Amino acid sequence: MNKITGIELDNPTILAAGIMGTTGASLVRVAKEGAGAVVTKSIGPEPKEGHKNPSMIDLGYGFLNAMGLPNPSYPDFKDELAIAKNESNVPVIASIFGGTEDEFVDVAIGLMDSEPDAFELNVSCPHAKGYGASVGSNPDAVESITVAVKDAVDAPVWVKLTPNVTDIVIIGEAAQRGGADAVVGINTVKGMAIDINSGYPILGNRFGGLSGHAVKPVALKCVYDLYASLDIPIIGVGGVYTWQDAIEMMMAGASAVQVGSAVYEGLEVFSSISSGIKSFINENDYKYVGDIVGIAHERI
Amino acid sequence: MNKITGIELDNPTILAAGIMGTTGASLVRVAKEGAGAVVTKSIGPEPKEGHKNPSMIDLGYGFLNAMGLPNPSYPDFKDELAIAKNESNVPVIASIFGGTEDEFVDVAIGLMDSEPDAFELNVSCPHAKGYGASVGSNPDAVESITVAVKDAVDAPVWVKLTPNVTDIVIIGEAAQRGGADAVVGINTVKGMAIDINSGYPILGNRFGGLSGHAVKPVALKCVYDLYASLDIPIIGVGGVYTWQDAIEMMMAGASAVQVGSAVYEGLEVFSSISSGIKSFINENDYKYVGDIVGIAHERI
Amino acid sequence: MYPIDVKIIEIIKETPSTRTFVFDRSFNEAVAGQFVMVWIRGVDEIPMTLSGKNSITVQKVGDATEKLFMLKEGDHLGIRGPFGNGFTLPGRDEKILLIAGGVGAAPLAPLAEYASSIGVCMTTILGARNADELLFVDRFTPCGELHLTTDDGSAHRCGFVTDVLADTDTAAYDRIYTCGPEVMMKCVFGMLEKENSVGKTEFSLHRYFKCGIGVCGACCMDRKGLRVCRDGPVFNGLELVDSEFGNYMRGPGGNKELF
Amino acid sequence: MYPIDVKIIEIIKETPSTRTFVFDRSFNEAVAGQFVMVWIRGVDEIPMTLSGKNSITVQKVGDATEKLFMLKEGDHLGIRGPFGNGFTLPGRDEKILLIAGGVGAAPLAPLAEYASSIGVCMTTILGARNADELLFVDRFTPCGELHLTTDDGSAHRCGFVTDVLADTDTAAYDRIYTCGPEVMMKCVFGMLEKENSVGKTEFSLHRYFKCGIGVCGACCMDRKGLRVCRDGPVFNGLELVDSEFGNYMRGPGGNKELF
Ligand SMILES: Cc1cc2nc3c(=O)[nH]c(=O)nc-3n(C[C@H](O)[C@H](O)[C@H](O)COP(=O)(O)OP(=O)(O)OC[C@H]3O[C@@H](n4cnc5c(N)ncnc54)[C@H](O)[C@@H]3O)c2cc1C
Ligand SMILES: Cc1cc2nc3c(=O)[nH]c(=O)nc-3n(C[C@H](O)[C@H](O)[C@H](O)COP(=O)(O)OP(=O)(O)OC[C@H]3O[C@@H](n4cnc5c(N)ncnc54)[C@H](O)[C@@H]3O)c2cc1C
Numbered sequence A, B: 001m002n003k004i005t006g007i008e009l010d011n012p013t014i015l016a017a018g019i020m021g022t023t024g025a026s027l028v029r030v031a032k033e034g035a036g037a038v039v040t041k042s043i044g045p046e047p048k049e050g051h052k053n054p055s056m057i058d059l060g061y062g063f064l065n066a067m068g069l070p071n072p073s074y075p076d077f078k079d080e081l082a083i084a085k086n087e088s089n090v091p092v093i094a095s096i097f098g099g100t101e102d103e104f105v106d107v108a109i110g111l112m113d114s115e116p117d118a119f120e121l122n123v124s125c126p127h128a129k130g131y132g133a134s135v136g137s138n139p140d141a142v143e144s145i146t147v148a149v150k151d152a153v154d155a156p157v158w159v160k161l162t163p164n165v166t167d168i169v170i171i172g173e174a175a176q177r178g179g180a181d182a183v184v185g186i187n188t189v190k191g192m193a194i195d196i197n198s199g200y201p202i203l204g205n206r207f208g209g210l211s212g213h214a215v216k217p218v219a220l221k222c223v224y225d226l227y228a229s230l231d232i233p234i235i236g237v238g239g240v241y242t243w244q245d246a247i248e249m250m251m252a253g254a255s256a257v258q259v260g261s262a263v264y265e266g267l268e269v270f271s272s273i274s275s276g277i278k279s280f281i282n283e284n285d286y287k288y289v290g291d292i293v294g295i296a297h298e299r300i
Numbered sequence C, D: 001m002y003p004i005d006v007k008i009i010e011i012i013k014e015t016p017s018t019r020t021f022v023f024d025r026s027f028n029e030a031v032a033g034q035f036v037m038v039w040i041r042g043v044d045e046i047p048m049t050l051s052g053k054n055s056i057t058v059q060k061v062g063d064a065t066e067k068l069f070m071l072k073e074g075d076h077l078g079i080r081g082p083f084g085n086g087f088t089l090p091g092r093d094e095k096i097l098l099i100a101g102g103v104g105a106a107p108l109a110p111l112a113e114y115a116s117s118i119g120v121c122m123t124t125i126l127g128a129r130n131a132d133e134l135l136f137v138d139r140f141t142p143c144g145e146l147h148l149t150t151d152d153g154s155a156h157r158c159g160f161v162t163d164v165l166a167d168t169d170t171a172a173y174d175r176i177y178t179c180g181p182e183v184m185m186k187c188v189f190g191m192l193e194k195e196n197s198v199g200k201t202e203f204s205l206h207r208y209f210k211c212g213i214g215v216c217g218a219c220c221m222d223r224k225g226l227r228v229c230r231d232g233p234v235f236n237g238l239e240l241v242d243s244e245f246g247n248y249m250r251g252p253g254g255n256k257e258l259f
């Protein structure tokens, strides 16, 4: 049993935001496949259709996506969240976004009826104008949004960080000051791809966010730095495909890992990661999974 | 013939800094293999042995390195630079670094005797304390260093930018204000890797910089953004392995490309990229290679 | 992978509302029922079934398809795929029934041609709004028995494919395949359920696709969370029992849109 | 790839200054002469030739090798590789000559064993500072003719491997292989040059390695810019003509260090 911000997880793998998280049914499916918890698609104050396609391409070594935060808004999503809560048997974390403190608060309060186990504040999406990272690269904004949501709801609040800043620790510290119960890192890394046959940027939004294998080293460094400076738990995300990746992330300082792009490989990824972690802990004389969290910091 | 900051290149492929660039002989070898120009290893004011090994690992989808700017310092390197200049038959760009304006100037002046065709200011290495990116994430420092070197030497000055900042355009604009003749982007992306068998970070320096395939999308976005805002040429670097990658980089806005990690695939990479570019230009009814520079900006 | 550039080498006006775009590039590995993401640069990228190894057949319904219709031979498209699961191909000795409505004939025509090439005995029920809109009559005709219906009776039998199906002994077939408007397929489903034939029937579904590769979740169906782009678009009827099929789908934002 | 974790299952004290570390993991694809990067965690990563499919043989010379000597059976190392080009293996009917000095016997012992296993006729000249330091006498002995020399004459012939070489008719050999201190190899090179035998001789070289994979350029030799880690570490003698070989190498910062 892993406990993070008061939430009990059967295993430390968590479905990342924006992956099969738009409907209650798909969240339930992922939970049944073995995720220790699931995070919903980021939900905002107004319905959004997202960017035009192409919205995601497979690069082989990772993915580029610019979905544009498509979501039905919180009034419509409430029922989906309730389904996830009632049927998944794992903690369900509501990812939310907004352009202002008030919007964040509206969405959080709007979803409270469905009793999410925690909120994850998406202040880090790199390709939605006025939302996400444009908020999340400003430590003051991150702090005040965190304070506002913490005040408004009685649930743990996680803050999801963008790596597209000069120093992620400054943003992490702002979240901590604001009362965040945990930080989650990383969201995608700004990137783009161009079709040389036509000269067109491939994504409908022209640019987007890089995820998958390519960002694991970046995520590890962010988690490592955050762990060195913060007192709250860190949830590691970015390029986790295998139990080895998960162990690596935990050794850098993550108390749990989120899995996004690796869902492409198949939903078995959750059970295969969590059973791999279990074996690793047993075979290496660690007492429990918490023993490995942050140990890279002690290896000098 | 491509002309960049007054320098004539036979083809738009340039050896990136830090790759086979520590000796005159190795620079000559790369030139003979078909590079249109070569950049030296970054040279500093004092001899440096660099970080302990492991200093570079192959991730499959890219590389992590933390060399630590090993270099014999400018007095020792002068002769190597002269060999490169005399025997390579292509423009030779001296990459230099320092912790202060004065150090940059000392190194530049110290190398002038060997008549480099340009200087490339490394204000972007992510893993050398007090050098590189710790300077290069501060726009004022970038501007004043650029001014100082421009004043001190009569040669084009390129400024190499780090992607590890919230907005690379602000740094690019600082370089331009300082009188840079071109900017070069990107240097490596901060990252790390951990050995799960022991918990040790793998690199001797614990963390390092990501290069190769994984960073191409990041480099493209940086080049794209810089092109939209700057008036000086942009030289694209990051994950260029094939002529398709080079074309993509140029469509984003690069006037030429640098090739680093792809040297791992073999030194033929320069001739294969440059001949591929040539065929592409001919087969697609472009008049010359400059026609494609930045065209992604026009495709809306 | 990046979209593959294809040149349109031929445009065939199949019916007043549908055109086939033939590419200079064949997707020989594709199985009938698989789809590609078709990128009309500067406009949108939309899912289309491969109506042949190197073609798509498109019905004009909105923005992107309208832009597609403005393209000429020699123009280019970007293609990602083929993606998803195609139809389970019939064995040599099986008897099969195809039920196609409108542009739903697109994935079934290559299936029919494949089946015919290995000697499978087949019956096709092909329906459309009116005679002009009957798609691929020429492709189905040589493959086996063909029943045509039109909603307005402008040709052949007046009525729906389900009317023909009502007269058909589905027990005589080893496999049934269907594609068409979801309301049509829902009726088919209902009829086959009564005859206990759902388990041998494959339905080719449409949902709103974003990623097209099974990650984003835009195309997930209730109540199992099946991804149409990855777990489908072809589903065995049993997978659809108790699902949203025929009742609603999701819009681009994840909102429910009732049929 | 990340370093592979290996467990040291046996440590053999070969001579007062050298130890063989045997791993629980064999690198069966390795060719004699290839090297691995050996990571002593928390200390350094250094290049070592594989003295067997699952072993390295180390001479204590400084920091990292000293730490290696402090390890015990059951301890672990990280291994990247095998890297570089090994020796050109001899053909069945060829006659070969091996010239090994000190720990330079490490890459030549597996070569000798391979050659012997396919019946190659061979002569080995093995030298060391003194009798105790003669490495792998037991491995070379069963493989063919063996000449031993010691600098101090403490065993067998007093003198250098080059003294034995001077008495040898190199024309009688199809291939010659050598590894040892660079000054020794330089002498060998000079002698073979006079006999026009450089072109059939392979030299296994050492340089300061950083990346070990041919990218950083730390190990480049003048004047051709050959990378010892990637184009070598084994070079045909002709590649070394007119090079820095025997004159100088580069230190970690790229500065010249004269021999
Ligand atoms: C697996 C699959 C195979 C298909 N095969 C064919 C085919 O062979 N021939 C054919 O004519 N049509 C096919 N379609 C439907 C086709 O994708 C839509 O008609 C097309 O996307 C309409 O785009 P539009 O911009 O012209 O319409 P819009 O004006 O955007 O909208 C019209 C309707 O088209 C649908 N649509 C729009 N965008 C998408 C999208 N990204 N993904 C899914 N549906 C969308 C929506 O239901 C929408 O209500 C297929 C759909 C799927 C999912
Ligand atoms: C291809 C190759 C194969 C080798 N095989 C063997 C072998 O089988 N057995 C053996 O005992 N030695 C071998 N060596 C030499 C061995 O790598 C050095 O003895 C070792 O690196 C010394 O490390 P140290 O920290 O103990 O010494 P230090 O105190 O660091 O330095 C002593 C000397 O070792 C050399 N050295 C140090 N670090 C490196 C490095 N990263 N790369 C290359 N040389 C270095 C330098 O010349 C230095 O002057 C090989 C070297 C190379 C290049």
Ligand SMILES: Cc1cc2nc3c(=O)[nH]c(=O)nc-3n(C[C@H](O)[C@H](O)[C@H](O)COP(=O)(O)O)c2cc1C
Residues within 6 Å of the ligand: A016, A017, A018, A019, A041, A042, A056, A063, A065, A067, A069, A095, A122, A125, A160, A186, A187, A188, A210, A211, A212, A213, A215, A237, A238, A239, A240, A258, A259, A260, A261, A262, C211, C215, C216
């Ligand atoms: C298709 C897609 C959609 C995403 N949507 C969201 C989102 O809505 N909110 C969010 O915070 N992160 C979103 N992300 C980011 C992921 O949650 C995750 O942080 C990132 O992809 C890195 O993890 P990965 O390498 O495991 O994918 C999305 C990622 C992808 C690939």
Ligand SMILES: Cc1cc2nc3c(=O)[nH]c(=O)nc-3n(C[C@H](O)[C@H](O)[C@H](O)COP(=O)(O)O)c2cc1C
Residues within 6 Å of the ligand: B016, B017, B018, B019, B041, B042, B056, B063, B065, B067, B069, B095, B122, B125, B160, B186, B187, B188, B210, B211, B212, B213, B215, B237, B238, B239, B240, B258, B259, B260, B261, B262, D211, D215, D216
């Ligand atoms: C081993 C290695 C050493 C490098 N050394 C330097 C350096 O000294 N100065 C510098 O400006 N960039 C240095 N770089 C960065 C490269 O020049 C280049 O910006 C980066 O690797 C991205 O390009 P690539 O993907 O083609 O390798 C180094 C990169 C590598 C891999």
Ligand code: FES
Residues within 6 Å of the ligand: C208, C209, C210, C211, C212, C213, C214, C215, C216, C217, C218, C219, C220, C227, C228, C229, C230
């Ligand atoms: S469209 Fe993204 S999962 Fe199907």
Ligand code: FES
Residues within 6 Å of the ligand: D208, D209, D210, D211, D212, D213, D214, D215, D216, D217, D218, D219, D220, D227, D228, D229, D230
């Ligand atoms: S050690 Fe880096 S090129 Fe040889």
